[in-house]
Amino acid sequence: MTTIFADRMENTRKSFIREILKVTQQPEIISFAGGLPNPGLFPVEGIAAASEKVLSEEGTNALQYSTTEGYLPLREFIAQRYLEKSGLKIDPDEILITNGSQQSLDLIGKVFLNKGDRVIIESPGYLGAIQAFSLFEPEFSNVPLLDDGIDTDLLDRTLSEGRAKLFYTVPTFQNPSGITYSMQKRMDTAAMLDRHNVICVEDNAYGELRFAGEDLPTIRNYSDNTILLGSFSKIIAPGLRMGWICAKKEVMEKLLIAKQAADLHSNYLSQRIIYQYLLDNDIDEHILKIKAAYGARRDLMVNMMAEHFPGEIGYTKPEGGMFVWVTLPDGISSMDLFELAIKENVAFVPGTPFYTEDGLGENTLRLNFSNSDFEQIEEGINRLAVCLNKLNVNKQIAE
Amino acid sequence: MTTIFADRMENTRKSFIREILKVTQQPEIISFAGGLPNPGLFPVEGIAAASEKVLSEEGTNALQYSTTEGYLPLREFIAQRYLEKSGLKIDPDEILITNGSQQSLDLIGKVFLNKGDRVIIESPGYLGAIQAFSLFEPEFSNVPLLDDGIDTDLLDRTLSEGRAKLFYTVPTFQNPSGITYSMQKRMDTAAMLDRHNVICVEDNAYGELRFAGEDLPTIRNYSDNTILLGSFSKIIAPGLRMGWICAKKEVMEKLLIAKQAADLHSNYLSQRIIYQYLLDNDIDEHILKIKAAYGARRDLMVNMMAEHFPGEIGYTKPEGGMFVWVTLPDGISSMDLFELAIKENVAFVPGTPFYTEDGLGENTLRLNFSNSDFEQIEEGINRLAVCLNKLNVNKQIAE
Structure with missing residues (x-):
C-alpha cells in the first residue's frame, strides 16, 4: 500500500x-x-475570565466562521506591540493569525518551496522547521552556529552558491542551542540575505523570554524582506495553538491563499479569548x-x-x-x-x-x-x- | 517578486x-x-458552561501542548457514535482531530498527491476541496452528478483511464448541489473504486442534517478503503474549527506525520470544550x-x-x-x-x-x-x- x-x-x-x-x-x-x-x-484564571466574557457577550459571533486573516483587533494589538517593543511599523494587514508557529512554517514552505529549492538552516536547527519544510522536498544547507550567532563567513559562502530561497533562523534564545545572535550578526545576516535576494524567516518564539542581558533588535529591523514569526505559546499558553506571520503584502497575499486552503482560518473563539485576555490583563x-x-x-x-x-x-x-x-x-x-x-x-x-x-x-x-x-x-x-x-x-x- | x-x-x-x-x-x-x-x-450557553468547567477543573492541562492525534476521549466519542449511528466499527486510533474538514483535505492532499496525479471530483464539486487539492498540483477529472449521485458510467470510464489516486465526494446533501447519492450509487461507487484501487474521500460534513427521507449508509460502510471526514462545524459551531479524519492505520500513520508538520495538534482547549459539551448535553x-x-x-x-x-x-x-x-x-x-x-x-x-x-x-x-x-x-x-x-x-x- x-x-x-x-x-x-x-x-x-x-x-x-x-x-x-x-x-x-x-x-x-x-x-x-x-x-x-x-x-x-x-494564566488559567485570566483565560477563564476572558472566555466567559467573550461567550456571554459575543458568543454567537465568536463561534461563527470568520476571516482568513484573523481577528482584526488582535492583529492590531500585535502591530502596536511591535511598534512599542521593537520600533517596527507593521500594518495589521501584514499579519496573519496561524495555529501556532508550526503552521506558519508549513504555510511558508507551501508558498515558497519547489522540490529541490535550497533552504539554509542553522546547524543545529529547530526540528519543527526541518519537519515542516521537509514535506516540500527542499535541499537543506547547514550553516553552523557560533557563540554569537550564525557563522556569517559560511553563510556568505553558502549564499554565493545560489539557489537558496529561504534562510530559517531562531536568532534569539535558539531552539535547540539557546544561542542569541549579537547585534552585529543580526545586521550582517540581514544585509547578506538582501544582497543575495534570499528571504529570512525569523522565528521569534522565545524573544520575549529574556531574563539576562539587553534586548536586541530583530533581524526584521534591518530588512523588510524578513518574514517574522511570533507566537502566544510561550507567553500565554500553547494549547490554544495561536501564532502569527508578519510579512509584507506581496507575500501575505500568497500566504492567505495557502491559509484558506489549509483550514479557512484559525480557531476564532480562541482568537477572541486571547484578545480579551490581552485587553483585560497586563501581559508584560x-x-x-x-x-x-x-x-x-x-x-x-x-x-x-x-x-x-x-x-x-x-x-x-x-x-x-x-x-x-x-x-x-x-x-x-x-x-x-x-x-x-x-x-x-x-x-x-x-x-x-x-x-x-x-x-x-x-x-x-x-x-x-x-x-x-x-x-x-x-x-x-x-x-x-x-x-x-x-x-x-x-x-x-x-x- | x-x-x-x-x-x-x-x-x-x-x-x-x-x-x-x-x-x-x-x-x-x-x-x-x-x-x-x-x-x-x-449552543452558546452549553459551550460557555463546558468552557467554564474545563478551565476551572483542568485548565492547566487543557492549555498545554498535547498529542497530534487529538484528545482520546473525544476520539472515543466519535468512534462510539459511528458505531451507534452507522454501524461502523472504528478504532479511536483511526481518528485524527483536525482544524475542521478543510484541514482534513489539506492533509490528505499532502499525503497522497504528487504533481500530475489525478483526482476525480464531482461536477459541480466542493470548492474548498478544489482549493485544498489544487496546491498539490493534481489533474482534476470531473464526473457529473445526476439526481441520485455520481454518473457511475462516466466514473467507471474515468477510472479505467488509470492514474487516479483519489475520488472526492460529498455523497449526502452535497455542497453545492444538495444532491444525495442513492444507496445503490453508494454501493456501486465503493465497489468501482475498490476495483480500480482508488481511494474514496467521503466528506460527510452535512450528513447529520437530514430533515426529510431516510438515513443512508456511508460509502465507508461499503469499503474500508474510504477515508471518511467529519466535522463539528455544522452540528455545534464552525468557529472552533474542529473536524476529524477517519482512515485506516496505514494511512493514519502518514496523516499523523503531515498533521504534526502542519501544526503539531489541533487547538486542545477547544477539543476539551467540545468533549465536555458532548458529555453534558444531548447532541441528538x-x-x-x-x-x-x-x-x-x-x-x-x-x-x-x-x-x-x-x-x-x-x-x-x-x-x-x-x-x-x-x-x-x-x-x-x-x-x-x-x-x-x-x-x-x-x-x-x-x-x-x-x-x-x-x-x-x-x-x-x-x-x-x-x-x-x-x-x-x-x-x-x-x-x-x-x-x-x-x-x-x-x-x-x-x-
Whole structure:
C-alpha cells in the first residue's frame, strides 16, 4: 500500500522526539526532553475570565466562521506591540493569525518551496522547521552556529552558491542551542540575505523570554524582506495553538491563499479569548513572572552542571528561552548517555535530530529547564552527572 | 517578486467566493451566498458552561501542548457514535482531530498527491476541496452528478483511464448541489473504486442534517478503503474549527506525520470544550433543532421558487444540508443574474467556481438557506424572481 502515497512522504522520518516524549511521560522520569513551557505559569484564571466574557457577550459571533486573516483587533494589538517593543511599523494587514508557529512554517514552505529549492538552516536547527519544510522536498544547507550567532563567513559562502530561497533562523534564545545572535550578526545576516535576494524567516518564539542581558533588535529591523514569526505559546499558553506571520503584502497575499486552503482560518473563539485576555490583563507583568521563573531555573541548572559535570563538558548559558545545549567531549555519544540516563529515570533529547546532515552532533544534547521544578533540576542534573561518570568521560579524555 | 514563489502558487485563483462574500457583507444585502450555518442555533450557553468547567477543573492541562492525534476521549466519542449511528466499527486510533474538514483535505492532499496525479471530483464539486487539492498540483477529472449521485458510467470510464489516486465526494446533501447519492450509487461507487484501487474521500460534513427521507449508509460502510471526514462545524459551531479524519492505520500513520508538520495538534482547549459539551448535553436533541429549522427554511425557499420563478428554471429539493442548486435555462448566465441581483440587494454564488473545467455551469447557481430567516427568504426569492424577469427568461425560452 505504501506506493500510493506522495513522494514527499518518503522523506519523512518518524519524529524521534515524539518517540522520546512517549518514553519520558512516565511520572517517575525527570524529563528535560520536551520543549514545554511551565504550565504552572499559564494564566488559567485570566483565560477563564476572558472566555466567559467573550461567550456571554459575543458568543454567537465568536463561534461563527470568520476571516482568513484573523481577528482584526488582535492583529492590531500585535502591530502596536511591535511598534512599542521593537520600533517596527507593521500594518495589521501584514499579519496573519496561524495555529501556532508550526503552521506558519508549513504555510511558508507551501508558498515558497519547489522540490529541490535550497533552504539554509542553522546547524543545529529547530526540528519543527526541518519537519515542516521537509514535506516540500527542499535541499537543506547547514550553516553552523557560533557563540554569537550564525557563522556569517559560511553563510556568505553558502549564499554565493545560489539557489537558496529561504534562510530559517531562531536568532534569539535558539531552539535547540539557546544561542542569541549579537547585534552585529543580526545586521550582517540581514544585509547578506538582501544582497543575495534570499528571504529570512525569523522565528521569534522565545524573544520575549529574556531574563539576562539587553534586548536586541530583530533581524526584521534591518530588512523588510524578513518574514517574522511570533507566537502566544510561550507567553500565554500553547494549547490554544495561536501564532502569527508578519510579512509584507506581496507575500501575505500568497500566504492567505495557502491559509484558506489549509483550514479557512484559525480557531476564532480562541482568537477572541486571547484578545480579551490581552485587553483585560497586563501581559508584560505576566511575562515578568515567566522570566523570573525561567531565569531561576536556568541559573540552577547551569550552576548544578558547573558543580557536578566533568570539566570537559561544554554548555551554553542562555540569556533567555527554555533550553541549554550541552556538548560532550568528542567521541562521547549522547545516545549512549541517553540509554544510561533513561535507566536512571532522567531524560533529554540527543542532538542528532537537530541536524539535517547525518553524522553531526553526535556528542550534543538539549536540556529543557522551563518545565521542571527546582528539586527536579537538582536531582536530574545529579543523575546525569552519575551517568557521565559511568561513561568515563574524564577517563576517556585523559587517555 | 512573483518568481520567488513556488510553482504551486501559480495555479491558485483568488477565491471568487471570498470576493463575493466581501461584497455581500453589507447589512442591506440578503445573502444566500455564504455557506454559513445559522448562528442562532449555536449552543452558546452549553459551550460557555463546558468552557467554564474545563478551565476551572483542568485548565492547566487543557492549555498545554498535547498529542497530534487529538484528545482520546473525544476520539472515543466519535468512534462510539459511528458505531451507534452507522454501524461502523472504528478504532479511536483511526481518528485524527483536525482544524475542521478543510484541514482534513489539506492533509490528505499532502499525503497522497504528487504533481500530475489525478483526482476525480464531482461536477459541480466542493470548492474548498478544489482549493485544498489544487496546491498539490493534481489533474482534476470531473464526473457529473445526476439526481441520485455520481454518473457511475462516466466514473467507471474515468477510472479505467488509470492514474487516479483519489475520488472526492460529498455523497449526502452535497455542497453545492444538495444532491444525495442513492444507496445503490453508494454501493456501486465503493465497489468501482475498490476495483480500480482508488481511494474514496467521503466528506460527510452535512450528513447529520437530514430533515426529510431516510438515513443512508456511508460509502465507508461499503469499503474500508474510504477515508471518511467529519466535522463539528455544522452540528455545534464552525468557529472552533474542529473536524476529524477517519482512515485506516496505514494511512493514519502518514496523516499523523503531515498533521504534526502542519501544526503539531489541533487547538486542545477547544477539543476539551467540545468533549465536555458532548458529555453534558444531548447532541441528538440539539441536532433535531437544527434539522427542524433548516427543513422549514428549505421548504419555504423551494415553495417560494415554485410560486415565483419561471417554470423553465430547475432546482434541487435537498433532503438535508444547507444548499439548493439552481439551473437556469441554457444560455442564461448566472453571472448576469448576479449583477442584477446585487443591485436588488440579494446575493448568491454563481456556479462556475464549482467546476474545475472552464465553460461549465454558466447557467447554474447555489443558494444557501440555513443562514437566512423566513422573511429574508421570502423577500430574497421575490427579488431574484424580479431579476429573472428582467433577464427575460421566459421570453428567451419562447423565442
